[in-house]
Amino acid sequence: MNSRYLAPDPVTGDTATISDVARLAGVSISTVSRVVNGTAPVSGAVMARVEAAMQTLHYVPRAAARNLATRRAHTLGLMLAVSSGDFFGPLLAGVEGVAVEHGYDLLISTAGRNGPQTELPRSLGRHNTDGVLVSAGSLHETALRALHATETPLVLLHASAPDGLNIPCVTIENKAAARAAVEHLIEAHGRRRVVLLRGPDLLADSYWRELGYRQAHTRHGLDVDPALCVPGDFNHEVAERSVARLLAEGVPFDGIFTGDDDAAVGALRALHAAGVRVPEDVAVVGFDDQRLAAALTPPLTTVRAPTEEVGAEAARQLIALIERRPVQPVTLLPTTLVHRRSCGCLGV
Amino acid sequence: MNSRYLAPDPVTGDTATISDVARLAGVSISTVSRVVNGTAPVSGAVMARVEAAMQTLHYVPRAAARNLATRRAHTLGLMLAVSSGDFFGPLLAGVEGVAVEHGYDLLISTAGRNGPQTELPRSLGRHNTDGVLVSAGSLHETALRALHATETPLVLLHASAPDGLNIPCVTIENKAAARAAVEHLIEAHGRRRVVLLRGPDLLADSYWRELGYRQAHTRHGLDVDPALCVPGDFNHEVAERSVARLLAEGVPFDGIFTGDDDAAVGALRALHAAGVRVPEDVAVVGFDDQRLAAALTPPLTTVRAPTEEVGAEAARQLIALIERRPVQPVTLLPTTLVHRRSCGCLGV
DNA sequence: TATTCTTCTGAAAGCGCTTTCGCAAACGCT
DNA sequence: AGCGTTTGCGAAAGCGCTTTCAGAAGAATA
Structure with a gap:
């Protein structure tokens, strides 16, 4: 235990899995999972052993496995139009801050200079993200309707929902x-x-x-x-x-x-x-x-x-939507x- | 077959999996996988049946499952400092373009205004991305060394590698x-x-x-x-x-x-x-x-x-590194x- | 002491894919 | 006709987690 770094096992070149941790701690993988996620009570002694084992092995849960098992991606998609000047950094910062705070990652996709994307990038599709933030001008209405039809949680930025679609949006006054x-x-x-x-x-x-x-x-x-x-x-x-x-x-x-x-x-x-x-x-x-x-x-x-607040609020709404909490149909942020x-x- | 949209099964509310496709097409899931990925020859007739089934079911492979099975994330991490003005959009566009072209997604993380991150965001850690693009000022050297120690493929933007670390970098002349x-x-x-x-x-x-x-x-x-x-x-x-x-x-x-x-x-x-x-x-x-x-x-x-080219080139280098192709230790892009x-x- | 709850823990069944392995059938060659 | 080769496909074993289910202790009750 002298390395301060998360290192792969120098012998196998492979990193530890939950089973390795379980074996070292002398418990089952279920128990390890429980201490990692806090999903069920675990006695103090066992918890300590498991935590020590995780430390020793530099255990990092593999996102893919977790996502597969939970059927959730723990990821927010962000679809944006790149033209947007310096408008961009703050927006991202706002979105990212809230996402991280709630345990979500941020997957980004941009609409090139060829105008709004007519097809949804596969990476943002259902099952690859839990929901997506769509910024104005990034996605063609047809694609948006298609996305909405898949019941993917959606929030619009600086745009209002096309006729008939019930999609929350956040923008400024x-x-x-x-x-x-x-x-x-x-x-x-x-x-x-x-x-x-x-x-x-x-x-x-x-x-x-x-x-x-x-x-x-x-x-x-x-x-x-x-x-x-x-x-x-x-x-x-x-x-x-x-x-x-x-x-x-x-x-x-x-x-x-x-x-x-x-x-x-x-x-x-x-x-x-x-x-x-x-x-x-x-x-x-x-x-x-x-x-x-x-x-x-x-x-x-x-x-x-x-702008930053727009991003943050949009992320909040999206997360609420994903987690089936009530959302604001329209959020208008004040300007000065x-x-x-x-x-x-x-x-x- | 009259809906143009990718829709979840209206009855179960769940989307099709590879097994559903296989069943409908009357083949095994291996075969479906093969036509999806083109990893092995499949006869014309079977291929057609499988493709039809995928269409009918609006099948979209689940990234998590694929990532778990392949032990790769098919994702590039991008760590950046938000302060960077309008420098930002083009960079992202460059990175994203190349990433998509090569079949990678883009996961973003930002260093807040509190200066470089001293700890690597979990989302960009090993196994959650196949490699990460680190932009200048986004990651503290300690964290960078830790990351490098995990053998995660890394490319630096607008920065050169700290002493002793062999990390390719791309910047401008x-x-x-x-x-x-x-x-x-x-x-x-x-x-x-x-x-x-x-x-x-x-x-x-x-x-x-x-x-x-x-x-x-x-x-x-x-x-x-x-x-x-x-x-x-x-x-x-x-x-x-x-x-x-x-x-x-x-x-x-x-x-x-x-x-x-x-x-x-x-x-x-x-x-x-x-x-x-x-x-x-x-x-x-x-x-x-x-x-x-x-x-x-x-x-x-x-x-x-x-700037856009810097992003694009950095992404290219990172992908080369991930795919174990030779990389340029230092790339200097010309300016005018x-x-x-x-x-x-x-x-x- | 016998009985019923609680608490904690483990076994095992998936999640939806990829990939090896093996088997048939179809092909080429002597 | 007999023999290797391909070629095309399916069975099945994982990938590393979460989560139900049931069982084993221990605490509380009778």
Whole structure:
């Protein structure tokens, strides 16, 4: 007992199994299993012997055997779209933290740049995971329906369930946040003609943010000018083109809600190129508070989304579903507006 | 046969096993296994019957059973430090692509913000994965040594093996890239006093980049002024402070190699605050080409690291190691210098 | 002391696959 | 026709666990 390391038996090259532990401790494998899992009372003396034996042999239960016997994978699947910028790390951290805490592993699968996966990766299928977290844009609706039909526990991230499917989802308060952002422009900075850079059509986020934008107008008795609602696509190039066109066409506006921070990059670039001052001539607010937001010129006022918490909460819901505890059909996490220079706050 | 979905047997609620398939096809389970895996010749007629049966029953092999029988997990472990910015998505995409291509799943574990994990997550231990990809800063050296002692196949990302351990690693051409970046400042822009914002002490990346910085000087017969080598820590706040101090102390310099893009954010901010013009007075180059690099003012000249390829190559090496094929002890992936405004290229 | 509960422990039957081994049948060769 | 070879398939033995079931002690009751 001088090695501090988990080492394979130097002779056989093989690691210990439950039988080895049982033999060394002079008990049956059932007993070993019981002390490992705490599934039934074991007397103090025996427990001590078994634990000593496990130590000596550097015993590590083999997941595959356990999974086979329990018919559970003790694993959460995470299906995500890789495009998601730096949005990604926090999400993963949130999911992983909760998963580990509850004794689940995390199996990852990504949808390539070819858009949503139309077929479920085999690794996430039934029996290989106990449930899967599906992030927006990672899985085609057909595949999602197929998955749901297998009764695999499912939770959606930043998306709502397609018609007829009863799948819990967790996302952020998109509508309220968008409304607050736009209202800030209206109320605090007196803007009256705020451009909306619309997100991709298929994303739920786009939909709700647009709704928030409209609500902000309604609440202040303002009409939404269709000419101000242009494509942004959560993409800086599309956004830049749209803003440049508005400028070229001489459409008057004094604010932009860019839908997300990426689009904000493009918007700022177009404004800058045209010599339009931000925030004096046009106030800009983004969405997401990605790392680059604070580095932009001027620093971007934007909505901070609690991405890590989204991941954590989604994992919690999924685990609840797996363990047949009640779940929240829809979870909306609150956001905060981060005031920086681009809206006109914090001096000029 | 009218459901398009993989569905559990509506009666038992349970999915088909290999025996069900065998029974329906009128063959033995061995034969089913053979057609599933292609491990032995099976006659055309039988193969067709088996395949039909699998279709009918929506048969999906259970990973746990297969893993137990083969004593392999068909899974790659990926241990990473979450802090890594948007560096993260591409890396994952690279790893995952290769893993899937070779029939492996991807199990993820992250080191929280508490620094490197001192203990190996159980899920990545021996028998739960066939091998693990360890990214820089995710696993404490002690844990790494312990892992290595178990003979688990290991590949390091952006780090080199601790003394005495023979672990392949894949990273980028840090030294050459840093040298090229600094030489660009020296040669193309005539800079003679280039600041080095040093990275965190423990990261291999820091070490090699600093070496490249020195080499660039040596090659041009320039001395490195120790006063110009200040902490950057790959962190914008630290970098900002360091640059601000140099400015305050009146240390003359005409260029900065920031070590990474995050530090560049801080450097630019400090320079801007002091009214120093970039690139006229001070030329700046970063490292990484993160998304924010192009969005900075001025857009940042920086080294583009092929992050996705790093992930892919690391996965390839790990799989080679697992399958006992020869591996490359060290893989250095080439980088490119992306010229933008901050160094003086592309107009002003 | 005899009897009924508790507590603890072991034997053994799976979980769903892979894989060796052996046997037939079909093929080629002399 | 006789003899090895292939080729295609099934029986059965695991892989390393969990979990029921029943039995053996020991504690509590009568």
